[in-house]
Amino acid sequence: MSAISLARVAGGASRRIFVLLALLLAVLLAAPWIANDYLLTVLIVILYSAFTGQAWNIMMGFAGQLSLGHALYAGLGAYVSAVLFVDFGIGPWIGFLAAVPVAAAAGAIIGFLAFRFGVAGVYFAILTIAFAEFARIGFDHIAAVDASAGLFLPVRQVAHNDLWHLRGDPTMFYYVILAATVAAFILCRLLLESRIGYFWRAIREDEEAARAAGVATFRYKMVAVMISAGLTSFAGVFYAFFYNNLFPEQVFNIGRSIEMILGPVIGGIGTLFGPILGAFVLTGLAESLNAAMAAFGLDMPGAKQVFYGVCLLVVIVALPQGVWPPLARRLGLAKDKP
Amino acid sequence: MTSHKRPSRRRVLAGAAAAAATTTLAMPAIVRAQGKGPLKVGVLLPRSGFEAGIGQDCQRGVDIAAPILKSLGLPALSIINGDTESNVDTAREHAEKLIEDGAQLLVGAFDSGQTTAIAQVAEQKGIPLVINIASAPQITEQGYKFVVRNFPTVSMLLNDELSEQKELFALVGDEPKTAVFMHVNDLFGTGMSKGIHAMMPKYDLPYKILEEISYDPAARDLSVEVTKAKAANAEIMLVVGRLNDAMLITRELVKQRWTPKAILSMGPGWYENQYTKTLGKLSDGPMSLVPWYDPNKKLSKTLEAAFAKAYPDYNLNTNHVFTFEALLVAADAYKRAGSTDPKALAAALHATDITDNVTIGPGIKFDANGQNTGVRCGVVQNRGGKQVTVVPKEAANAKPEWPMKPYQSRA
Numbered sequence: 104m105s106a107i108s109l110a111r112v113a114g115g116a117s118r119r120i121f122v123l124l125a126l127l128l129a130v131l132l133a134a135p136w137i138a139n140d141y142l143l144t145v146l147i148v149i150l151y152s153a154f155t156g157q158a159w160n161i162m163m164g165f166a167g168q169l170s171l172g173h174a175l176y177a178g179l180g181a182y183v184s185a186v187l188f189v190d191f192g193i194g195p196w197i198g199f200l201a202a203v204p205v206a207a208a209a210g211a212i213i214g215f216l217a218f219r220f221g222v223a224g225v226y227f228a229i230l231t232i233a234f235a236e237f238a239r240i241g242f243d244h245i246a247a248v249d250a251s252a253g254l255f256l257p258v259r260q261v262a263h264n265d266l267w268h269l270r271g272d273p274t275m276f277y278y279v280i281l282a283a284t285v286a287a288f289i290l291c292r293l294l295l296e297s298r299i300g301y302f303w304r305a306i307r308e309d310e311e312a313a314r315a316a317g318v319a320t321f322r323y324k325m326v327a328v329m330i331s332a333g334l335t336s337f338a339g340v341f342y343a344f345f346y347n348n349l350f351p352e353q354v355f356n357i358g359r360s361i362e363m364i365l366g367p368v369i370g371g372i373g374t375l376f377g378p379i380l381g382a383f384v385l386t387g388l389a390e391s392l393n394a395a396m397a398a399f400g401l402d403m404p405g406a407k408q409v410f411y412g413v414c415l416l417v418v419i420v421a422l423p424q425g426v427w428p429p430l431a432r433r434l435g436l437a438k439d440k441p
Numbered sequence: 442m443t444s445h446k447r448p449s450r451r452r453v454l455a456g457a458a459a460a461a462a463t464t465t466l467a468m469p470a471i472v473r474a475q476g477k478g479p480l481k482v483g484v485l486l487p488r489s490g491f492e493a494g495i496g497q498d499c500q501r502g503v504d505i506a507a508p509i510l511k512s513l514g515l516p517a518l519s520i521i522n523g524d525t526e527s528n529v530d531t532a533r534e535h536a537e538k539l540i541e542d543g544a545q546l547l548v549g550a551f552d553s554g555q556t557t558a559i560a561q562v563a564e565q566k567g568i569p570l571v572i573n574i575a576s577a578p579q580i581t582e583q584g585y586k587f588v589v590r591n592f593p594t595v596s597m598l599l600n601d602e603l604s605e606q607k608e609l610f611a612l613v614g615d616e617p618k619t620a621v622f623m624h625v626n627d628l629f630g631t632g633m634s635k636g637i638h639a640m641m642p643k644y645d646l647p648y649k650i651l652e653e654i655s656y657d658p659a660a661r662d663l664s665v666e667v668t669k670a671k672a673a674n675a676e677i678m679l680v681v682g683r684l685n686d687a688m689l690i691t692r693e694l695v696k697q698r699w700t701p702k703a704i705l706s707m708g709p710g711w712y713e714n715q716y717t718k719t720l721g722k723l724s725d726g727p728m729s730l731v732p733w734y735d736p737n738k739k740l741s742k743t744l745e746a747a748f749a750k751a752y753p754d755y756n757l758n759t760n761h762v763f764t765f766e767a768l769l770v771a772a773d774a775y776k777r778a779g780s781t782d783p784k785a786l787a788a789a790l791h792a793t794d795i796t797d798n799v800t801i802g803p804g805i806k807f808d809a810n811g812q813n814t815g816v817r818c819g820v821v822q823n824r825g826g827k828q829v830t831v832v833p834k835e836a837a838n839a840k841p842e843w844p845m846k847p848y849q850s851r852a
C-alpha cells in the first residue's frame with residue numbers, strides 16, 4: 104500500500120483508535136494459538152458475519168440503500184466458484200475473480216431497475232428480496248448445479264493446508280476470513296475517505312439535495328450496489344469451500360440476508376466498527392447462552408433462541424444507534440467521522 | 442444524532458458482555474478418555490429451528506435407547522446432546538464443541554446439509570460419525586474413513602419405492618391402470634417428481650399418470666387441486682407431501698366424497714402421529730412407502746414396547762428407529778473395538794455386521810464407503826390409528842386392505 108493510501112486510511116483517525124485496532128488485530132492473529140478448534144470455528148463465524156456486514160454496510164450504511172436480499176450475491180459467489188471447482192477444477196481464487204463480476208452484474212441489474220425507475224425505500228428492499236427469492240427458486244431447478252439435491256464439493260484429505268484450493272484445517276480458514284475482514288475494513292475506510300464516500304453520505308442524508316448539488320446520484324448508487332455485491336460474493340466463495348455443500352434453499356434463503364444485516368444493525372449502521380462489533384456481540388451472545396445453559400444442565404431446545412431474541416430486543420431498545428456509537432464515545436474515540 | 446446516556450443499562454450490557462466472554466473463553470479443557478467406561482456419544486439433531494419437530498422426534502429414539510442396549514449386553518453410552526438449530530453453520534460449530542467436550546463418536550443429524558458439515562469435522566478430527574438419517578448420496582462418496590450411514594440414499598429410496606409398488610400390486614392381485622399424482626412444489630416434491638418420472642420406465646409400472654398436480658407446501662386450501670384429481674377419474678392416488686397437505690387432502694377427499702382405490706405416499710405426512718390422531722378413523726387406509734422397521738424382528742418388538750411405555754401417545758416411526766439404530770451401531774462397534782481409540786472404533790464400525798436389528802432388510806453392514814446397502818423401504822398402511830407393514834413379505838405383519846374402505850362408510 105502506498106504512503107498516500109496509508110495516509111488516506113489513517114486520515115482523521117486518532118492515535119487511540121490505532122492502538123485499539125493494533126491490539127484487536129494482535130489478539131485475533133494470536134487466536135489460533137490460544138483457542139481450541141471450537142472457539143476458532145466460532146471466531147470464523149464471527150469474522151464471516153463481520154465481513155458480510157461490512158459489505159452490506161456499503162449499501163445501507165454509506166449510500167442509504169436498504170437491501171434485504173444480499174444472500175443473492177453470496178449465493179452467486181458460492182455457486183460460481185463451486186461450479187468452476189467441481190466441473191473444471193478451477194481453484195477458488197480464480198473462482199472468486201469470476202464470481203465478482205457475476206455478483207456485481209446482478210447488483211447492477213437490480214440497481215438499474217430500481218434507480219432508473221424510481222424504486223426506493225421499502226420498495227427497493229422488496230425488489231432485493233424478490234431477486235434473491237427468484238434465484239432460490241431458479242437454482243432449485245437448474246440441473247447443472249444439481250438443483251434442489253444440492254451441490255457438493257469433493258472433500259480431499261490433505262496432509263498440509265492447501266491455500267490455493269482452500270482445502271485445510273480451521274486455522275487456515277480462520278486466517279483467510281481474518282485477512283478478508285481486514286481487507287474489507289481498509290477498503291471501506293478508503294471508500295469513506297474518498298470523494299465517492301462523501302457523495303454516498305450526501306445521498307444517504309438527502310438524495311434530492313445531493314442531486315441538486317450536482318452529485319450524480321444514479322451513478323454513485325450503482326457503484327455502491329456493485330461494490331457491495333462484488334465484495335459479498337467473496338463470502339459466498341468462502342462459504343462454499345468451508346462447508347462444502349450448497350443447497351439453494353439454504354444459500355439464497357431470506358434468513359441468510361437477515362443474518363447479514365444483524366451485525367451492522369446491532370453494531371451501528373454506517374460505522375466501520377459497527378459490523379465487526381455487532382458480529383462479536385451477536386455470535387458471542389449466542390455461544391455464551393449455549394455455554395450458560397450447558398453449565399446449568401439445561402437441555403431445552405429453542406429456549407436459547409427465545410432468550411437471544413429478548414437480548415437483541417433489549418440492545419435495540421436501549422441502544423437504537425447500535426452498540427458502537429455510545430461505546431466509542433465512552434472510550435473517547437468518537438469523532439465526527441464514523 | 443441523538444445522544445442516549447443510560448449508564449445503568451450500559452453497565453448491565455458491559456457486565457453481560459464480560460460475563461459472556463468469560464463463560465465462552467472459560468470452556469473446560471477436555472481430557473479424552475481412553476479405556477474403560479461408557480463411550481461418550483455426541484448426538485447432533487435439529488431440535489430447534491424449522492426442523493425442530495423431526496429433530497425432537499429423533500431425540501425420542503435416543504432417550505429410550507439405554508436400557509435396550511444394556512439388555513443386549515452392549516456397553517453403556519454417555520450421551521451429550523447437541524442442537525444444530527436446523528442450520529449448517531451451527532451444525533459444524535456444535536460438532537466441534539461436542540468433540541471439545543469429549544465426544545468420542547458422533548451421531549446425527551437428520552438433514553443432509555448439516556450432516557455434510559458435521560462429517561467434515563468428524564473426518565478432520567478423526568472422530569467417527571454414525572449418520573442416523575440423511576439421504577444425499579454424496580456424503581458417503583467422499584472417501585471418508587470415519588463416516589458410516591445406516592439410511593438409504595435418494596436413489597435407493599426411489600428404487601425401493603417403485604419396486605415395492607409392483608410387489609404390492611402382485612400381493613393384492615390388482616394392477617391399477619391409472620393414477621393421479623399430487624405433490625408439493627418445493628425442493629422435495631419436485632425432486633421426487635423428477636426422479637419418479639425418470640425411473641418409472643425401468644420398473645414397468647402398470648399404471649399411467651393421467652394428471653400431475655403440484656401445490657404450495659404452505660397451502661391452506663386444496664379443494665381445487667382435489668377436485669381436479671377427482672375429475673381425472675384415476676384408480677389410485679400417488680402423493681409426495683408433508684403433514685399439513687396430507688391432512689388437507691384427506692379432508693377434501695371426505696368432503697368431495699371420493700375414495701381412490703389406494704393412496705400411496707412416497708414421503709412423510711401420512712404415517713405421522715398427528716395425522717392419525719387428528720383424523721381418527723379417516724386416517725385409516727393410506728399407504729406410505731418409507732424406510733421403516735420390521736415389526737417381526739425381535740428387537741423391533743422390544744423397541745416398540747419400550748417406546749409405547751415411554752411415549753404412549755406416539756407411534757414408533759422412522760425417526761425413532763433409525764436414530765436408535767445409530768446408537769446400536771455405536772455401542773456394538775465400541776464393544777468389539779474394546780477401546781475409545783477413534784481408529785479402532787472406525788475399524789469396528791466398518792466391520793459391523795448386525796443381523797439382530799430393527800429396520801427392514803437383512804441387517805446392518807457397511808460397504809467400503811460406509812453405506813449400509815442392505816437397508817430397505819417398506820409399505821406401511823394406517824390401520825386403527827397405527828401403522829402395519831404390508832410389504833415386503835418378510836417384514837409384513839398384516840395383509841393390505843385393498844381397496845381402501847370408502848370414507849363415507851366409516852362411522
